[in-house]
Amino acid sequence: MIRVENVVKTFTVRTRAGRFRREKTEVRAVDGIDFTVRGGEVVGYIGPNGAGKSTTIKMLTGILVPSSGRLRVAGLDPARERTRLARRIGVVFGQRTTLWWDLPLRDSYALMRRMYRVPRDRYRENLDRCVELLDLADLLDRPVRQLSLGQRMRGDIAAALLHDPRVLYLDEPTIGLDVVSKARVRSFLRAVNTEQGTTVLLTTHDMTDIEQLCSRVMVIDHGRLVHDGDLRGLRLGGHSERTLVVDLERELPPIRLEGARTLRVEGPRQWLAFPATASAAPLVAEIAARFPLVDLSIREPAIEDVIARMYADRAVG
Ligand SMILES: Nc1ncnc2c1ncn2[C@@H]1O[C@H](COP(=O)(O)OP(=O)(O)OP(=O)(O)O)[C@@H](O)[C@H]1O
Numbered sequence: 001m002i003r004v005e006n007v008v009k010t011f012t013v014r015t016r017a018g019r020f021r022r023e024k025t026e027v028r029a030v031d032g033i034d035f036t037v038r039g040g041e042v043v044g045y046i047g048p049n050g051a052g053k054s055t056t057i058k059m060l061t062g063i064l065v066p067s068s069g070r071l072r073v074a075g076l077d078p079a080r081e082r083t084r085l086a087r088r089i090g091v092v093f094g095q096r097t098t099l100w101w102d103l104p105l106r107d108s109y110a111l112m113r114r115m116y117r118v119p120r121d122r123y124r125e126n127l128d129r130c131v132e133l134l135d136l137a138d139l140l141d142r143p144v145r146q147l148s149l150g151q152r153m154r155g156d157i158a159a160a161l162l163h164d165p166r167v168l169y170l171d172e173p174t175i176g177l178d179v180v181s182k183a184r185v186r187s188f189l190r191a192v193n194t195e196q197g198t199t200v201l202l203t204t205h206d207m208t209d210i211e212q213l214c215s216r217v218m219v220i221d222h223g224r225l226v227h228d229g230d231l232r233g234l235r236l237g238g239h240s241e242r243t244l245v246v247d248l249e250r251e252l253p254p255i256r257l258e259g260a261r262t263l264r265v266e267g268p269r270q271w272l273a274f275p276a277t278a279s280a281a282p283l284v285a286e287i288a289a290r291f292p293l294v295d296l297s298i299r300e301p302a303i304e305d306v307i308a309r310m311y312a313d314r315a316v317g
Contacts, residue, residue, distance in 0.1 A: 001167055001199040002037040002060065007069030009055050009223075029055040031223030032069070039166070042193050042200040044214035048311045052223040053203045057169050060201070061091055074166045087116055090160030090198075094172030097156055099144045105155050106140040109162060116163035123162060130158035133188045150181035157185065161192060167199045168192070174206055186212050207303045219310065226310070231303065240306045241273040243299040244283060249292035257286060268294070276301060 009030040017023040030052045037043050047053055058064040060073055062082030071078055074088040091098070099108040113123045131137050134154040144152060153173065160168060170189070174182045190213060192198050202213060210217055210231070217234060219227040227234055244260065247269050254262040255270055260283055263271040274283060280298055287293055 001039040001041075001074060002035075002201065003070070003072040004033055004035050004056075004060075005070040007033050007056075007059065007066045007071060009052075009059060009064060010067045028223050030059070030066075030220075033220070033223070033225050035218060035225065035228060037199060037201065039199050040193070040197045041216060042189075042202065042214050044210040044217040045201055045203045045220065046205070046210065046217060046307065047220035051220045053220060054171065056220070057091075057171060057201070057203060060169065061085070061089060087163060088166050090163070090165035090168045092153075092156050092160045092168070092170045092173050094153065094170075094175040097144060097152055098159055099152070099155055101145045102143050104141045104143055105136065105147075105158075108144065108155075109159060112159055112162055118163050122164065126162050126164065127158070130161060130188075133191060134158055134184065150177045153177060154181070154185065157188065161198075164196070165198065167201070169201050169203075171203045172205065173202070174204065174209055182206075182208075189213060207307060211303055219307075221311065234310075235276055235301055235303065235306050240276040240301045240309065242276050242280065242301060244272040244274060244280060244287075245297045245299060246270045246272065246287055246291075246293065247295040249294055252291065255287065255291060257283060259283065 007030055008028065011027045011029055012024050013027055014022045015025055033052075033056070045053055045056070055064065059066050059071055060078055062078035062085055065079040073085060076085045076088070078085050099105065100111070103111075109127060112118075113120075118126075131140070134157065136154060136158060139147060139151055139155065144155065147155060157173065173189070174185055177185065186209065189200065193200055200213070202209060204210060214231070216230055217227070218225055219234070243263065246255065249268065251265075251267050252270075254265050255272060256262070257272065259278060260272040260274040263273050265271075272283070274280065284296060287296070
């Protein structure tokens with residue numbers, strides 16, 4: 001559904017060099033990326049600020065033309081066939097709205113139906129479904145400017161789906177939403193994906209979005225893809241660690257073991273970190289043999305910590 005081959009996007013920026021002189025410098029926002037997304041996949045596209053995510057999405061919608069490389073989305077070349085592509089994709093930018101500010105939601109949707117030439121029955125069906133699942137019934141007659149952020153976002157997501165797009169790009173779809181609205185948006189997106197087979201590319205800084213929605217995650221940094229795989233792979237990669245939580249019969253000095261480091265001691269409980277790629281079995285066996293063990297559990301690294309560590313490592317490297 002999406003194919004990106006060795007795509008580069010550079011911007012020329014003018015910077016001040018001395019009092020009167022200006023110099024041209026080149027920013028490589030996207031620096032040679034390759035990936036393929038199959039129909040029906042939900043893929044997270046994450047990276048630190050300025051990594052090149054929005055630039056990629058803009059190229060995939062045809063708003064920006066790549067400096068070099070090849071792109072195909074739903075069988076089309078985005079930049080050359082932008083109008084045709086618009087009927088096959090839906091876009092939600094969490095920070096901006098695609099709705100008309102002064103019009104009631106209902107009228108924005110009617111205008112979109114005409115723009116995308118959606119058959120009346122299909123439109124009715126899609127709208128009814130969105131209204132039900134996104135709880136929009138009481139909002140349809142209110143102008144967009146009167147809606148809260150969460151209400152507006154739900155309205156925007158519905159707008160992006162009325163024309164049955166094959167691909168949905170979501171840029172921070174849950175930013176600024178409360179926990180209940182976030183949960184509603186996520187469960188709606190899951191339903192759209194499973195019932196309609198819509199392919200989703202999701203950009204977010206919210207790792208819970210990624211954990212709850214994405215089977216695969218791509219990480220971009222300084223314009224290059226640095227990870228493409230499942231979340232488990234991301235947890236295992238780099239220097240991430242798992243934690244062994246050990247309950248002893250009584251308070252003891254910190255446990256010292258090869259291949260683990262003690263993070264914390266609190267009364268009879270101790271926390272030991274060990275590499276996520278290593279097996280816990282030998283550590284557990286050694287603790288059980290040498291210490292008065294009462295209970296033990298293993299904690300996976302929080303995905304936020306893995307990502308934070310990954311970004312930090314790359315910034316230093
Ligand atoms: N129109 C432009 N002109 C010049 N430089 C640009 C332009 N658009 C983006 N850039 C630069 O390209 C790089 C990538 O920007 P991009 O907006 O794609 O990042 P991002 O990953 O979406 O970041 P964020 O998480 O902050 O939204 C940044 O260094 C940015 O300053």
